[in-house]
Amino acid sequence: MDPAVKAANELNAIFGRLEVPCEVCVTSEAGKHMMATADLDRGFALVEELPIVSWPSVSFLNLRLPFCFHCLRLATHQLSPADDAAADGVSLSPSPSPSSASTAALLPEKWSRCAQCASCFCSVDCQQASARTHRLLCSPLPQLRSDANGSSATVASGISVEALARCVAWIAQRLSVVIEQQKLTHAVLQADYTAQRSSSHSSPNVASAEGSVQTAWSADSLNYQLFTQVVAPFSRLISPPDSVQFDGVSLPAWGSAVRLLLAEKCVKLLLVASGAPLAKLQLSPLRFETEMHDDPSSCCSSSAPSVSPSASPLYWAEALVHVLLSADTLRTLVGQMVLNAHGVNDYVLPVSAAAPGKFEWVLKGAGLYTLLSSFNHSCEPNAAVSNVDDTHEIALTTTRPVKTGEEITITYIPLTASATLAERRQLLKSYLFTCRCSRCVREEKACAVDVV
Numbered sequence: 285m286d287p288a289v290k291a292a293n294e295l296n297a298i299f300g301r302l303e304v305p306c307e308v309c310v311t312s313e314a315g316k317h318m319m320a321t322a323d324l325d326r327g328f329a330l331v332e333e334l335p336i337v338s339w340p341s342v343s344f345l346n347l348r349l350p351f352c353f354h355c356l357r358l359a360t361h362q363l364s365p366a367d368d369a370a371a372d373g374v375s376l377s378p379s380p381s382p383s384s385a386s387t388a389a390l391l392p393e394k395w396s397r398c399a400q401c402a403s404c405f406c407s408v409d410c411q412q413a414s415a416r417t418h419r420l421l422c423s424p425l426p427q428l429r430s431d432a433n434g435s436s437a438t439v440a441s442g443i444s445v446e447a448l449a450r451c452v453a454w455i456a457q458r459l460s461v462v463i464e465q466q467k468l469t470h471a472v473l474q475a476d477y478t479a480q481r482s483s484s485h486s487s488p489n490v491a492s493a494e495g496s497v498q499t500a501w502s503a504d505s506l507n508y509q510l511f512t513q514v515v516a517p518f519s520r521l522i523s524p525p526d527s528v529q530f531d532g533v534s535l536p537a538w539g540s541a542v543r544l545l546l547a548e549k550c551v552k553l554l555l556v557a558s559g560a561p562l563a564k565l566q567l568s569p570l571r572f573e574t575e576m577h578d579d580p581s582s583c584c585s586s587s588a589p590s591v592s593p594s595a596s597p598l599y600w601a602e603a604l605v606h607v608l609l610s611a612d613t614l615r616t617l618v619g620q621m622v623l624n625a626h627g628v629n630d631y632v633l634p635v636s637a638a639a640p641g642k643f644e645w646v647l648k649g650a651g652l653y654t655l656l657s658s659f660n661h662s663c664e665p666n667a668a669v670s671n672v673d674d675t676h677e678i679a680l681t682t683t684r685p686v687k688t689g690e691e692i693t694i695t696y697i698p699l700t701a702s703a704t705l706a707e708r709r710q711l712l713k714s715y716l717f718t719c720r721c722s723r724c725v726r727e728e729k730a731c732a733v734d735v736v
């Protein structure tokens with residue numbers, strides 16, 4: 285089945301359960317897009333959604349304001365005078381250190397702080413929701429953030445090496461949760477992996493584009509099913525073609541950092557979840573291909589994940605992590621963030637004699653949202669997204685009446701009535717598509733008439 289149609293069917297099942305009066309349709313021109321299935325008034329609350337994963341932007345981290353590691357809620361909306369310039373985007377201070385004065389400030393009641401990495405949590409719920417992800421990222425966090433500051437990344441929605449690490453950590457922790465929930469033991473998963481390897485070796489069935497033989501995971505393998513089940517939320521997102529380059533992203537450097545910092549932790553998390561006798565296992569240092577080459581068989585696309593036999597993982601968990609941290613998977617995750625990430629915004633109040641009480645808009649970070657990602661952009665949208673309670677949760681509401689059968693659209697960029705076609709195209713550039721909305725088509729035609 286066409287992956288877009290498969291994703292649309294899955295999304296429609298979710299929208300149906302939530303009784304949202306709209307339907308995901310698929311056409312070759314518009315890809316997945318959202319159609320109203322009833323007449324909707326202005327201000328109709330369509331859906332509220334939590335992200336699969338969210339992350340703070342590098343520029344926001346540089347403001348050194350305490351925020352919730354999980355939901356990105358700010359503990360204070362006030363910048364200290366020393367940080368005032370940073371809020372204006374004039375100059376950004378160096379990378380935040382966990383012991384910096386602002387992060388060490390007193391937190392509001394019910395907030396807590398990790399003694400090791402100084403990450404804050406605004407509630408017990410947020411702490412629990414991100415417990416495993418935080419355990420994986422806690423010690424690598426300073427390194428991930430200093431790497432982000434060292435790069436020239438100015439990617440849309442503040443995508444950074446931390447964002448990539450958060451995606452990887454989310455998948456690893458979900459794998460561990462599903463292993464526990466389904467009581468999948470080390471013995472069972474290892475037997476499945478061993479059987480898979482021996483049958484694939486006798487009958488190699490996938491050759492990569494470069495001609496090197498790779499071990500395919502057959503669809504009836506338990507490890508394959510576990511993996512595809514866990515990455516399903518990512519598989520519903522649109523991915524860019526393999527040829528696309530991402531401005532400001534150094535895939536090889538980001539990949540190396542994430543593998544170095546997370547590979548072993550992820551393997552151990554999975555083994556522990558399966559009840560494996562960790563102390564008795566001979567874990568082999570994971571080896572990965574160093575080149576970021578393109579292969580459609582990455583974990584988050586709809587085709588089978590693959591591992592290179594040259595890496596010779598000894599255990600099922602090592603093989604899964606090898607797929608998770610392969611160049612192809614990481615490239616797919618970055619591409620999905622570039623095309624689907626939605627910004628999480630907030631206002632902060634700088635303490636400034638020059639501008640007392642002046643609020644500044646900040647992009648706190650961004651997130652990947654399964655349902656929201658099926659809405660196309662329009663430069664004259666009929667719905668708008670807002671953040672719920674200053675967190676990463678979003679709410680989608682119509683901004684004018686919508687008729688049955690009309691497409692429901694949002695804007696991906698800050699819009700003004702006076703923004704020209706060229707200005708809007710410039711803002712949309714990082715989203716890697718040319719807008720074909722009614723306003724752009726109308727203005728394009730008007731330009732053509734002017735020229736004639």
Ligand SMILES: C[S@@+](CC[C@H](N)C(=O)[O-])C[C@H]1O[C@@H](n2cnc3c(N)ncnc32)[C@H](O)[C@@H]1O
Pocket residue numbers: 288314315316317521522623624656657658659660661662715716717718719720721
């Ligand atoms: C978040 S996804 C929206 C859903 C998408 N159509 C899909 O098939 O999954 C963003 C992608 O949708 C397409 N898209 C969204 N709005 C568009 C527009 N106004 N004109 C052309 N393509 C658009 C682009 O390919 C863009 O990268």
